[in-house]
Amino acid sequence: xxxxxxxxxxxxxxxxxxxxxxxxxxxxxxxxxxxxxxxxxxxxxxxxxxxxxxxxxxxxxxxxxxxxxxxxxxxxxxxxxxxxxxxxxxxxxxxxxxxxxxxxxxxxxxxxxxxxxxxxxxxxxxxxxxxxxxxxxxxxxxxxxxxxxxxxxxxxxxxxxxxxxxxxxxxxxxxxxxxxxxxxxxxxxxxxxxxxxxxxxxxxxxxxxxxxxxxxxxxxxxxxxxxxxxxxxxxxxxxxxxxxxxxxxxxxxxxxxxxxxxxxxxxxxxxxxxxxxxxxxxxxxxxxxxxxxxxxxxxxxxxxxxxxxxxxxxxxxxxxxxxxxxxxx
Amino acid sequence: xxxxxxxxxxxxxxxxxxxxxxxxxxxxxxxxxxxxxxxxxxxxxxxxxxxxxxxxxxxxxxxxxxxxxxxxxxxxxxxxxxxxxxxxxxxxxxxxxxxxxxxxxxxxxxxxxxxxxxxxxxxxxxxxxxxxxxxxxxxxxxxxxxxxxxxxxxxxxxxxxxxxxxxxxxxxxxxxxxxxxxxxxxxxxxxxxxxxxxxxxxxxxxxxxxxxxxxxxxxxxxxxxxxxxxxxxxxxxxxxxxxxxxxxxxxxxxxxxxxxxxxxxxxxxxxxxxxxxxxxxxxxxxxxxx
Numbered sequence: 001x002x003x004x005x006x007x008x009x010x011x012x013x014x015x016x017x018x019x020x021x022x023x024x025x026x027x028x029x030x031x032x033x034x035x036x037x038x039x040x041x042x043x044x045x046x047x048x049x050x051x052x053x054x055x056x057x058x059x060x061x062x063x064x065x066x067x068x069x070x071x072x073x074x075x076x077x078x079x080x081x082x083x084x085x086x087x088x089x090x091x092x093x094x095x096x097x098x099x100x101x102x103x104x105x106x107x108x109x110x111x112x113x114x115x116x117x118x119x120x121x122x123x124x125x126x127x128x129x130x131x132x133x134x135x136x137x138x139x140x141x142x143x144x145x146x147x148x149x150x151x152x153x154x155x156x157x158x159x160x161x162x163x164x165x166x167x168x169x170x171x172x173x174x175x176x177x178x179x180x181x182x183x184x185x186x187x188x189x190x191x192x193x194x195x196x197x198x199x200x201x202x203x204x205x206x207x208x209x210x211x212x213x214x215x216x217x218x219x220x221x222x223x224x225x226x227x228x229x230x231x232x233x234x235x236x237x238x239x240x241x242x243x244x245x246x247x248x249x250x251x252x253x254x255x256x257x258x259x260x261x262x263x264x265x266x267x268x269x270x271x272x273x274x275x276x277x278x279x280x281x282x283x284x285x286x287x288x289x290x291x292x293x294x295x296x297x298x299x300x301x302x303x304x305x306x307x308x309x310x311x312x313x314x315x316x317x318x319x320x321x322x323x324x325x326x327x328x329x
Numbered sequence: 330x331x332x333x334x335x336x337x338x339x340x341x342x343x344x345x346x347x348x349x350x351x352x353x354x355x356x357x358x359x360x361x362x363x364x365x366x367x368x369x370x371x372x373x374x375x376x377x378x379x380x381x382x383x384x385x386x387x388x389x390x391x392x393x394x395x396x397x398x399x400x401x402x403x404x405x406x407x408x409x410x411x412x413x414x415x416x417x418x419x420x421x422x423x424x425x426x427x428x429x430x431x432x433x434x435x436x437x438x439x440x441x442x443x444x445x446x447x448x449x450x451x452x453x454x455x456x457x458x459x460x461x462x463x464x465x466x467x468x469x470x471x472x473x474x475x476x477x478x479x480x481x482x483x484x485x486x487x488x489x490x491x492x493x494x495x496x497x498x499x500x501x502x503x504x505x506x507x508x509x510x511x512x513x514x515x516x517x518x519x520x521x522x523x524x525x526x527x528x529x530x531x532x533x534x535x536x537x538x539x540x541x542x543x544x545x546x547x548x549x550x551x552x553x554x555x556x557x558x559x560x561x562x563x564x565x566x567x568x569x570x571x572x573x574x575x576x577x578x579x580x581x582x583x584x585x586x587x588x589x590x591x592x593x594x595x596x597x598x599x600x601x602x603x604x605x606x607x608x609x610x611x612x613x614x615x616x617x618x619x
Contacts, residue, residue: 054421054422054425056425101601101605104605105604105608107421108358108362108364108421108563109559109604109608111364111421111425112364112555112559112600112604113600113601113604115552115555116556116597116600116601117597117601119552119593119597120594120597120598120601123591123593123594123597124594126590127590127591127594239548243429243433246426246429250426279437279440279441280441282433282436282437283433283434283437283438283441285433285434285437286430286431286432286433286434286435286437286438287430287434288430289426289427289429289430289433290412290427290430290431290434292426292430293416293423293426293427293430294412294415294416294427297416297419297423
């Protein structure tokens with residue numbers, strides 16, 4: 001727990017230094033994308049890692065947030081400081097609706113029904129031309145007025161600061177959730193649904209809480225992304241985003257707050273690095289995913305954990321006694 | 330009225346194609362409990378190999394189909410023995426991720442090999458029209474429906490009347506007991522996965538002769554197959570057929586009378602409604618297994 005808190009502070013502090021050191025626009029862009037994905041992976045991790053249900057519909061919230069911000073700012077002229085939180089709130093409302101339906105199901109049923117919701121929303125975005133402009137998407141989402149004289153580098157630095165702020169909020173809320181009674185109840189449900197029920201933990205309440213929090217965070221990330229890229233299309237709901245998020249959470253290690261950050265950093269950099277080998281890139285990506293599943297089933301954090309336990313056999317025995325919280329330590 | 334009959338006929342034809350494409354998934358998902366996201370890619374590989382066998386190797390359709398079945402059967406067997414076997418007892422998540430990785434790999438490697446252009450599989454008979462009273466269909470489609478029916482019956486007979494089928498049913502009822510009475514369950518799992526792969530790839534080749542085989546089709550096929558399997562209930566043969574026909578007819582009627590742009594939404598709406606109200610499928614009696 002102490003390591004976790006120190007790592008999160010350290011990560012945020014290091015990330016805060018980046019814009020003062022890096023003056024290159026391309027590198028700054030990559031850094032912004034890393035932060036964006038870190039928020040997404042953290043929010044997905046709340047569902048996958050702490051509730052223990054495998055959601056393939058997280059793009060529903062990302063897309064809702066992005067469209068909400070795009071529509072509010074282009075058609076109603078809202079400024080960015082208002083659209084991003086409202087995007088989060090709308091995505092959270094969507095989370096309440098979707099969660100109320102999907103969280104009653106478990107296992108493969110949950111996986112497929114969440115995926116269906118994301119697909120339905122994609123089709124709505126594709127076909128409801130009056131609201132979403134259909135497959136053309138919404139272009140020209142306005143930037144804050146102060147960026148006009150700040151120049152390209154200044155704009156990047158501004159967006160970096162916003163992304164950093166969103167990530168700080170995401171990490172703070174997740175940390176508070178995970179280490180609250182509600183978070184421990186969610187972990188109890190993940191470890192054993194029936195035992196949790198028998199001691200009075202209602203699965204729907206706590207898994208819902210985690211899902212809605214995750215939806216809120218990814219909605220904010222979506223709103224941020226809409227302003228940053230200044231274009232939103234139905235691709236926001238595409239499976240490709242989902243795949244990136246899942247891979248980040250699982251490489252880093254689900255059920256830890258540190259893992260998704262490491263995963264976001266690694267996968268974004270790897271994707272950029274492999275861009276050179278354009279066509280082979282995705283094939284290699286597929287093989288990498290297979291290799292992770294086979295050889296690193298608990299992610300890098302799980303791997304590090306096991307290394308540490310092997311080196312300190314006494315610590316391992318105390319960890320075994322509290323498996324639920326042991327992983328978070 | 331005549332239009333309605335035509336829509337119904339079109340829906341039933343498409344529906345039987347859906348049923349066949351979902352049959353392989355109902356074995357793998359319903360019996361093995363592997364949420365196979367690479368299903369559409371296995372279908373796609375069948376189509377691409379069928380194109381290769383009929384146009385490049387110059388084989389006729391049925392020899393090509395046999396070749397595809399044998400090659401993809403071996404491929405499915407190897408996937409199970411080398412990949413899926415290692416994560417057998419780790420729950421759904423590992424399987425989902427593994428097959429997502431596999432599908433990304435297969436789709437993009439196939440893209441590198443043959444490109445994005447639609448590939449036409451040589452059809453065994455002409456595409457001329459066939460008139461059945463007021464309804465017009467092509468001969469090729471009627472032929473494909475007949476092959477669908479044959480393949481479905483063949484798969485049913487394999488599971489219900491052969492020794493392999495009996496050991497499959499035993500293994501999926503109780504793997505431990507099956508091992509105790511001397512069934513090599515590892516082989517049975519691999520055979521089931523291979524059978525699912527063979528059916529998917531044959532569907533891919535058959536439908537590649539009607540539409541065309543395309544590398545990027547995998548995701549859509551997987552989604553439709555999931556829809557059909559959920560509608561029909563996991564692992565149920567009759568369910569897969571009924572689910573496929575239902576989806577085909579619903580889409581044809583919706584496309585005909587309401588709006589073509591929204592056709593794909595029907596499947597997902599049906600899935601959400603089914604899972605909420607009848608999570609074990611529309612027709613399943615919960616204990617029913619193939």
